[in-house]
Amino acid sequence: MGTVGIFFGTDSGNTRRVAKDIATILGPSVAAKPVNIRNATVTDLLAYDVLILGIPTYGDGQVPGLSTGNATESWEEFLPTLIGEDFTGKIIAIYGLGNQKGYPDEFIDAVYYLHDQFDSCGATLIGAWPTEGYNFKKSKAVEGDHFLGLALDQENQKDLTPSRVSAWVASIASAWAA
Numbered sequence: 001m002g003t004v005g006i007f008f009g010t011d012s013g014n015t016r017r018v019a020k021d022i023a024t025i026l027g028p029s030v031a032a033k034p035v036n037i038r039n040a041t042v043t044d045l046l047a048y049d050v051l052i053l054g055i056p057t058y059g060d061g062q063v064p065g066l067s068t069g070n071a072t073e074s075w076e077e078f079l080p081t082l083i084g085e086d087f088t089g090k091i092i093a094i095y096g097l098g099n100q101k102g103y104p105d106e107f108i109d110a111v112y113y114l115h116d117q118f119d120s121c122g123a124t125l126i127g128a129w130p131t132e133g134y135n136f137k138k139s140k141a142v143e144g145d146h147f148l149g150l151a152l153d154q155e156n157q158k159d160l161t162p163s164r165v166s167a168w169v170a171s172i173a174s175a176w177a178a
């Protein structure tokens with residue numbers, strides 16, 4: 001039973017595949033089996049002291065869910081259940097899937113909304129990632145020269161995903177061990 005919880009939303013499977021890769025990198029003694037957020041409750045998340053959360057962006061820079069045309073419920077339906085919950089002492093790292101060429105003004109915007117919500121609940125957010133090497137115009141998920149979490153683009157930079165994921169996992173693992 002792992003001590004790090006991994007929860008993701010997905011419509012076409014990219015964010016789930018990355019969740020599985022992260023779990024493989026960390027190994028079963030560290031990472032719990034990834035769970036789709038549509039099957040999870042706030043209590044399930046609070047069972048872990050460290051959480052890795054994956055979110056794709058849909059619509060025009062929106063959190064995914066039924067209103068953005070996803071086939072199932074996702075983060076959109078989960079987020080309201082967080083209101084008033086206390087994540088003080090919880091460490092959270094977010095990764096986001098997006099398409100910087102197709103949506104250059106809203107690249108991985110959903111990462112911002114997830115980050116903001118867990119920040120409001122008192123969580124400690126880690127896992128910022130440099131914006132260097134991406135080509136987009138605007139993103140709500142940028143602060144200075146970093147994204148608020150790991151940015152991945154399977155449409156345009158698929159080849160870079162494995163090395164980005166392994167470098168990011170190594171960096172967040174050393175941050176939560178500190």
Ligand SMILES: Cc1cc2nc3c(=O)[nH]c(=O)nc-3n(C[C@H](O)[C@H](O)[C@H](O)COP(=O)(O)O)c2cc1C
Nearest residue numbers: 010011012013014015056057061098099103107108
């Ligand atoms: C209808 C639609 C809208 C999208 N909107 C955005 C967007 O606003 N910003 C962005 O960065 N990516 C956007 N994307 C790209 C997806 O986030 C990307 O394809 C992602 O890998 C999908 O993840 P999933 O396979 O886990 O569902 C959109 C994709 C689709 C199909």
